[in-house]
Amino acid sequence: MNGEATEEVIITHKVGLHARPSVKFTKLAKTFPCVIEIATSPDGPWIDAKSIVKVMAARAPEGTRLLMRANGEASLDALAALKGLVERDFDEAHSDASLG
Amino acid sequence: MPASARVKGRPASPGYAEGRIHLARDTHDSDYVPASSAEGETEALQTAIAVAISGLQALVDSAAGDAADILEFQLAMLADDTFFEVASGKIGEGVQADIAWRDALDEEIAGYLASDDEYFRARSADLTDIRDRVLGALTGAGDAVIPAGSIYVGDDLTPSAFLSHDWREGGIALRRGSATSHVSMLARAAGVPAIIGIGAVGLEDGASALLDAEQAMLIAEPDAGERADFHAAHERYLKTMRDADRNATQPAFTADGERVEVFVNIADPSEVDAIDVATVDGVGLMRTEFLFGGVHGLPDEDVQYMAYRKVLEWAAGKPVIIRTADIGGDKPIEGYSIVEDNSFLGMRGIRLSLRRPAVFRQQIRALLRAACFGKLKVMLPMVSVPDEIDRAMALFEEEASLLEADGVDHAMPDIGIMVEVPSVAVQPARFSRAAFFSIGSNDLTQYVLAVSRDNADLSELADPADPSVLGLIENIVDAARAQDREVSLCGDAASDTRLVPLLLQTGLRKLSVAASRIGVVKEVVREWRKADPAPGLRHTA
Numbered sequence: 001m002n003g004e005a006t007e008e009v010i011i012t013h014k015v016g017l018h019a020r021p022s023v024k025f026t027k028l029a030k031t032f033p034c035v036i037e038i039a040t041s042p043d044g045p046w047i048d049a050k051s052i053v054k055v056m057a058a059r060a061p062e063g064t065r066l067l068m069r070a071n072g073e074a075s076l077d078a079l080a081a082l083k084g085l086v087e088r089d090f091d092e093a094h095s096d097a098s099l100g
Numbered sequence: 101m102p103a104s105a106r107v108k109g110r111p112a113s114p115g116y117a118e119g120r121i122h123l124a125r126d127t128h129d130s131d132y133v134p135a136s137s138a139e140g141e142t143e144a145l146q147t148a149i150a151v152a153i154s155g156l157q158a159l160v161d162s163a164a165g166d167a168a169d170i171l172e173f174q175l176a177m178l179a180d181d182t183f184f185e186v187a188s189g190k191i192g193e194g195v196q197a198d199i200a201w202r203d204a205l206d207e208e209i210a211g212y213l214a215s216d217d218e219y220f221r222a223r224s225a226d227l228t229d230i231r232d233r234v235l236g237a238l239t240g241a242g243d244a245v246i247p248a249g250s251i252y253v254g255d256d257l258t259p260s261a262f263l264s265h266d267w268r269e270g271g272i273a274l275r276r277g278s279a280t281s282h283v284s285m286l287a288r289a290a291g292v293p294a295i296i297g298i299g300a301v302g303l304e305d306g307a308s309a310l311l312d313a314e315q316a317m318l319i320a321e322p323d324a325g326e327r328a329d330f331h332a333a334h335e336r337y338l339k340t341m342r343d344a345d346r347n348a349t350q351p352a353f354t355a356d357g358e359r360v361e362v363f364v365n366i367a368d369p370s371e372v373d374a375i376d377v378a379t380v381d382g383v384g385l386m387r388t389e390f391l392f393g394g395v396h397g398l399p400d401e402d403v404q405y406m407a408y409r410k411v412l413e414w415a416a417g418k419p420v421i422i423r424t425a426d427i428g429g430d431k432p433i434e435g436y437s438i439v440e441d442n443s444f445l446g447m448r449g450i451r452l453s454l455r456r457p458a459v460f461r462q463q464i465r466a467l468l469r470a471a472c473f474g475k476l477k478v479m480l481p482m483v484s485v486p487d488e489i490d491r492a493m494a495l496f497e498e499e500a501s502l503l504e505a506d507g508v509d510h511a512m513p514d515i516g517i518m519v520e521v522p523s524v525a526v527q528p529a530r531f532s533r534a535a536f537f538s539i540g541s542n543d544l545t546q547y548v549l550a551v552s553r554d555n556a557d558l559s560e561l562a563d564p565a566d567p568s569v570l571g572l573i574e575n576i577v578d579a580a581r582a583q584d585r586e587v588s589l590c591g592d593a594a595s596d597t598r599l600v601p602l603l604l605q606t607g608l609r610k611l612s613v614a615a616s617r618i619g620v621v622k623e624v625v626r627e628w629r630k631a632d633p634a635p636g637l638r639h640t641a
Contacts, residue, residue, distance in 0.1 A: 053182035
C-alpha cells in the first residue's frame with residue numbers, strides 16, 4: 001500500500017516518549033520502508049521517526065498529542081503499528097517506568 | 101628485574117590484594133593527533149564511533165534488566181547518524197575531529213540540561229557517557245576497562261566507574277581521593293581493599309604489586325621476603341575476619357556486659373540480599389541518593405516504594421532508618437541538584453528537598469506507603485534549624501491525608517534527623533521535635549574542623565577522633581539521653597575499629613556500620629570495657 005498517510009495518538013505512558021519508549025518506537029519505525037515523520041504540533045517541526053536522537057529531542061511527555069505522517073511503501077501499516085505501540089504504553093509495565 | 105618500590109598512603113577500605121597495577125589513563129584533547137585532511141578526520145571519527153558501538157554491544161550482551169535497557173538506549177543513540185552528521189559538518193569547516201564530536205554532543209547535552217522535565221534532564225548523563233566513549237576510542241585513551249584482579253592506580257575514581265567493575269581479588273590505590281569520599285564508602289561496603297593519597301609517585305603499568313590496605317602500603321615488584329610477609333599478614337587478617345563472621349549472628353555485649361546494637365548501612369536495596377538479617381539489629385542508614393543518582397535519573401514513586409518495601413520486608417520487623425535524599429555536596433545529580441561553589445555549605449540534603457517539594461513529596465508518598473511493611477523510621481539529612489523539621493513534617497502530614505483521601509494504605513513513620521551540622525550538635529535540645537538522632541560523623545567532622553571532605557591535601561585534619569568532634573558527639577548523646585530519645589552514629593567512624601572504642605567511651609550504644617564490618621565491629625565491642633575517661637573526654641555512662 002503506497003502513498004501518504006496521517007495518524008495521531010495521545011501518549012499515555014507515564015514518562016512520555018523518553019529513553020526506552022524511544023528505542024522501541026524508532027526500532028519499529030525502521031522496520032518500514034516508507035518515510036515516517038512525527039510532530040507535536042501541526043505546524044511542525046516534523047522530525048524523522050527513525051532517528052532516536054531527534055525523537056528524544058522532541059521531548060514528548062505524557063498527554064502529548066503525537067502527529068504522525070508517512071509517505072511511501074506500507075505507509076498505512078507503519079502508522080497503524082506505531083499508533084498501536086504508543087497506545088499500549090510501549091508494552092511496558094507501569095512500575096518500571098523509571099528509566100524514562 | 102626492577103627493585104621493589106614501597107608507596108605509603110592512607111587507609112580507606114581494609115583488606116589485602118595481590119595483582120598487577122592498572123594505571124588509569126586520562127583523556128585529554130591535547131593527546132589527539134589529527135589527521136592531515138578533513139576526510140581523514142571524518143574517517144577517524146567514523147572508526148571511533150564503530151569502536152564505541154562494538155564496545156557498547158559487548159556490554160549489552162553481558163547485561164540484564166535495567167542495565168541492559170540503559171545500554172541499549174545509549175547504543176541506539178550512538179548508532180544514529182545524527183551526531184556524526186553534525187560533527188562531520190564541523191570537521192568540514194576545519195574543526196579537529198575530537199573537538200567537533202565534543203561540541204556536537206555538548207550542544208545536545210545543553211539542550212537536555214535546559215529542559216524543565218526532570219526525567220529528560222537526567223538523560224544528559226547518558227549523552228555524556230556516549231560522548232566520552234567515542235572520545236576515548238578516538239584519542240586511544242580507551243574506556244575504563246580494568247582487567248579483573250588488578251590494582252587500580254589513578255587520581256580518583258568516580259562512583260559509577262567503581263560500580264561498573266567487578267573488584268573481586270582486586271584493589272584500589274588513589275593518588276588523591278579521600279577516606280570519606282563516595283568511592284571509599286563504596287569500597288568499604290563491598291569489602292574492596294583501598295588506600296588513598298599515595299601522591300604522584302611513578303608506577304609502571306602492569307607491574308606486579310601487593311596492596312596492604314591495613315598498613316596503607318602499596319608494594320610494586322615485591323621481593324620474595326616482602327611477598328612472604330604480605331601473605332602471612334593476609335592470613336592473620338582472614339582469620340580475624342573468619343572469627344568475626346562466626347560470631348556475627350550473636351548480639352554484641354561489651355566486656356562488662358552492656359548491650360551495643362549494631363546496625364548496617366546500605367546504599368542500594370539489592371545489598372540486603374547478601375546480608376544475613378540475623379547479624380544486625382536493623383538498618384541504621386539506608387541512603388536513597390543512589391536510587392536517584394544512577395543511570396535511572398529521578399525514580400518515580402513506585403520505584404522508590406518498591407525499594408523501601410524490599411528493605412523493610414527483609415528486616416522482618418527490625419527497625420529500618422531511611423534517609424531522605426541527601427543530594428548536593430559531593431553527591432550531585434545531573435538535572436536535579438544545583439551547581440554551586442562550596443557545595444558542602446550549599447543547597448544539599450533537606451534544603452534541596454524543601455526547595456524542590458514536588459520531588460520530595462514523591463519520596464514522602466513512597467515512604468508513607470512503604471511504612472506499612474515494617475518498622476520504618478525516616479531521617480532528614482543536613483538539618484540546621486528546627487524549622488526545617490517542622491516544614492518536612494508538615495509535608496508528611498499533608499501527603500498522609502492525601503493518601504488517606506485516596507484510600508491508599510499508609511502509615512506515619514517516626515521522623516528523626518541526622519546530626520551533622522554543628523548548630524544541632526552544639527544545642528541538640530532545640531531539636532526536640534526529632535524522634536531520634538543519628539550522628540553523621542563524616543559531615544560533622546568536616547564542618548567542625550572546617551575541612552572539605554573532598555580535599556585530599558587536608559584529609560589528615562579531617563579526624564573524627566579530634567577531641568572537639570568527640571566532645572560534640574558526647575554532647576549529643578547526653579542530650580538524647582536527657583530527652584529519652586534514641587541516638588546512633590552512622591558515619592564511617594562506626595566502621596573503623598580504631599575509633600569504635602572512642603565512640604563507646606562517649607556513651608554511644610548504637611552503631612551503624614558498613615556491611616563488610618558488622619562482624620569485626622562486634623568483636624571490638626566484645627573486647628571493650630568501660631575505662632577511665634580518655635584524656636580530654638568526660639565520662640558519661
